[in-house]
Amino acid sequence: MRSSLRPGQPGWLSICRAAIHRTAVHRTAIRRTAIRRTGSQVLALALVLGAPAGGLIGRAVQAAPATASPGVTGTSALKPAAAAAGPLSVDEARAAAERILKAVQTKDPNLRFAQFSPELQAISSPAMVADTMRTQPDLLGWTLLSVRGGLSSTTVEASLRTSDGVRDLFMVLDPQGRLTGYHFDLTDAQSSRVAADFVRELSRGHFISARSYLALPLQEELTPATLQAKWQQLQRSTGNFVKVVRVIEASRSEDSQLVLVNTEFNRVTDNLFVILNTNNEITGVDFPKDPNPPQPASAPAR
Structure with missing residues (x-):
């Protein structure tokens, strides 16, 4: 039986509220159970x-060829679609x-x-x-x-x-x-590092690399374009990404763990929830649907 750390189960929102001392959390969740182990410390070969790179792309990128290289271009080596x-x-x-x-x-x-x-x-x-x-x-x-x-x-x-x-x-x-x-395989990595690196890859516009941190069943549901769209939607409310402020390993159960990535944007600072299994595969991501409102500026000194 999976723990209540999975989004969509009864104890999920209460655990999240306690973890970050908020009284209301409204989030859109992406989730799925994970497959098997997947470990080491890689950030992406x-x-x-x-x-x-750098920011968001509003439409699919048109492929421009790099400097030509000799030999096979690759398509002829692929299995024919008809077969x-x-x-x-x-x-x-x-x-x-x-x-x-x-x-x-x-x-x-x-x-x-x-x-x-x-x-x-x-x-x-x-x-x-x-x-x-x-x-x-x-x-x-x-x-x-x-x-x-x-x-x-x-x-x-x-x-x-x-x-x-x-x-x-x-x-x-x-x-x-x-x-x-x-x-x-990221089994031997720190879960906090995996979660932070995932968010940083999103912030750089590296949606293919960001998707590689997801468990393979979740990758079947989320294309890089889907991640791009969700990140763009978030930044329409929060402003552009500035930096990861801190990472907190908030809760852990027998087969899941919740990591909060406190993230600064231009307009607000809010928490992104990342759920990982025991092999450090990301099995759920929760972006804030209603981010924290911008804080008032300090009064000028007299």
């Missing part, structure tokens, strides 16, 4: 997924994962972008991928582990050897072998 009615076979999934990781290793932004699903391409571009690649650790090698098929997607687990150490990665592939989502 991020499969070098590019996303719009894909369901999840990939084990061999197809492993081959697609190899292609994806090879593109990460060679730091080819055009090839990486061509391997994205249409949903990811709509919010990224080869130029953004190239910009992200310049800040990421080198991928030295990898070992493919499990392959798990779903109704219309396939998840491949891999152990990556990078210049920053070993990281476990889960890649979600569509029936054409394109990347639709990913998740790093």
Whole structure:
């Protein structure tokens, strides 16, 4: 049985009120239960997924090609759409994962972008991928582990050897072998750090990277564009993001924990609620529906 820390259960709002000493909380919640473990300390080798930097984008980003690179552009290596009615076979999934990781290793932004699903391409571009690649650790090698098929997607687990150490990665592939989502193992990270980094990625406009902190079942419900829209809606009430003020691990149960990310915006400072499971996968996010009103300015000194 899940704890009352999940939004939508009877004790949820009372716990939240007590945690931040507020008398009323009206929030729109996004939630779902999590799958399995997912750990390490990564902030995103991020499969070098590019996303719009600095602020919000009001519409889908048009893909502008980066500097041309020799060789295959990527689309010819994907499984033909007509032949894909369901999840990939084990061999197809492993081959697609190899292609994806090879593109990460060679730091080819055009090839990486061509391997994205249409949903990811709509919010990224080869130029953004190239910009992200310049800040990421080198991928030295990898070992493919499990392959798990779903109704219309396939998840491949891999152990990556990078210049920053070993990281476990889960890649979600569509029936054409394109990347639709990913998740790093963050079990050994601090839950407060995971929650704060998630909010910071949102604030930078890195909605693909922000989505990688969500548990995979929640990723199935929330596309990067959905996260973008929710963040934009929040900032229409709060003003633009300024900084994360503090992070509080407010409540913990046997299988869930609540982290409050106290966040300063231009107009107000309010708490964003982040719910994580014991593997530090984000299983729920609560943005304030009615943020705290702006506080009056101090009276001028006489």
